[in-house]
Amino acid sequence: MAQLTLDELRKKRKEAKKEIYLREGKYKSKIIVHMGTCGIAAGAREIVSAFLGEIEILTDKDVMLTTSGCAGLCSMEPMATVELLNSPSVKYGNLTTDKARRIFKEHILGGNIVTDYAIGIGSEKGG
């Protein structure tokens, strides 16, 4: 490893910050993928991978991806809930990886709810 100059150290810090963002709790938005047995059977794990792939190419990794249990709407699985800071959460159902990517771009990054796939707006009992 070559010795760093001041500028190189600063650059390195910018890179390194991307690696630890999960632990610092600085999020603007949160995606919850429902991973009950029903969800997993319907393909929830591919949805997780699709979202992760999108997060990977972000510079500011301020999106949190987590999982939760069955949401009680097994027929609509795979499902995900998207929460943006200071706005009501939105539930999406019958997801595919393509739908997930579109939701990521339009809702998470763009701030616009993808009404085509939304099955409920507001807390818990949406849908």
Place this chain on the structure above:
Amino acid sequence: MAVRRIELMLCTGTGCVAGGAFRIYETLEKEIQKQGLEKEISVIITGCNGFCGQGPLMVVQPDEIFYGFLTPEDIPFLVQEHLLKGRPVKKLMFTPPEKKEPVPLLSEIPFFKKQMLVVLRNKGIIDPEKIDDYIARDGYTALEKVLSSMTPDDVIDEITRSGLRGRGGGGFPTGTKWKICRTEQKTPKYIICNCDEGDPGAYMDRSVFETDPHTVIEGMIIGAYAIGASHAYIYARTEYPLAIKRMDLAISHARDYGLLGKNILGTGFSFNLEIREGSGAFVCGEETSLIHSIEGKGPEPRQRPPFPAQLGIWDCPTVINNVETWANVPVIINRGADWFSKLGTETSKGTKIFSLVGKINNTGLIEVPMGITLREIVYDIGGGIPYDKKFKAVQTGGPSGGCMPDSMIDVPIDYESLTEAGSMMGSGGMIVMDEDICMVDVAKFFIQFTNDESCGKCTTCRDGSEALYEILTNITNGDGKEGDLEFLDEVGNAVKDASMCGLGTTLPNPVLSTLKYFRDEYEAHIKEKRCPALVCKNLIKYYILPEKCTGCKLCLKNCPPDAIKGELKHVHIIDQSKCTKCGTCLDVCPPKVSAIIKVTGKEMENITGIEEPYPVKRRKK
């Protein structure tokens, strides 16, 4: 590394490692593979989380869920339920004593709530073996700032204005120490980091090494720049292999990055650092003794002044500071003296790390703002005393500290208030004692320790501690006599005044402070041959209450010296001539029966132990 959705922050501090943290690590890795989650989830090792009493433990991020008392058997379920299906596992969460519902989130657990993390700001967030993790948490930005925009005098001024005082015991103002050294003409100059930490039960400094070694290194580089030193030593005990390993690794990473060595970050400043391992004596932690030890001489202290800042290692000006002192430096530079000086009390700024041990529900390592009260530490953070016993005292400052009694529970803790109480800050050991602890016995224990550790160079310390120990032994044996307390007082104060180094001047503290606050307990031992806490073996007897004994033979079978007479359904009798007072009978007697008691003083007279067993009378249900 690709992005992950979950990181498992697994504690690998000394406590958790002893509890099997690395076995947990292996099982986690295996189960994560098994579920095919290795691309989404990674396990990160961290330094001590602090809540050592709950170890082995980990925190799941970003959910922030805290799991404790982990065993390898728990892992498959945990991985499947929480990591795969997103259902946190309640039974592995922390449940406060006497509560039914667990507290899932780390930040909601009372133990963590009142803490303030300055030195330990990266605790549980970084992998101590990765320099990039430290850098990501704004590590080495203070060094950048210093090297690119501050003069050495600016740095000293900032540290002075912050009010930072030494965390190694004495509480000397750090900026002043640096200034003294800077103004010395002689060169080269040296700096030393004191990680001797020989107090029984204390593990703050070693944990800082294990948790975040780079913050110490960064602090030392900044200190070297400020005083004009080009070489440093880190003195650590051989008994702390994990701390040394992580520090060693951190130094080599820092060197690779050009943060140590020649022409640091291309600024022309050069500085080098090496670890020296010391082994053994408590007195090695005393600064002049430590310097002798690095020089290869016998680790004996010498008279001060001159202070090391004027005449230190290799007869050169040397700044020696404690681990925690160094670790504060980068934060002060980054956030400014004004910010730092707002934390704490008038005379004591910032935070302090304590190791909270003894009779307390939540044991562990805590960092709290100066000025916090004992009550907050014992009841809010510590969760109170187990089994609802009564709080009696807290011993602070290590073996040469003193006791703060119940009456001082609301005094804000800082350097001055502890000294006033007859104790001291020391390096931050905090031992909680409940009603079952005998204060005379405690004083004896600590004097025995310092008496053993006295280097013997000055007679007051050596013979004085011996004399104190002898009297204390007599008192606890029931051989105390009129005048003993006056003698303890006199000798204690003489040792305090006339000893050469800090070991001698502080070793009477445990005696003098207990004499001050628990004099009646001493008097009971001497005048009534009574140990109120029922601890001193010569002053107690065990006795089986005939009206309660069911004649179950449990104590009889377990008694090591076979001192219990009896047969089934006959009231058992302890033969006092054989009893060694080990207390086994009390431990094994079923709680529903509770037939065994301890007695002391006058009550002992009637207990002879020469009666014979007789049949248990039928009792009304």
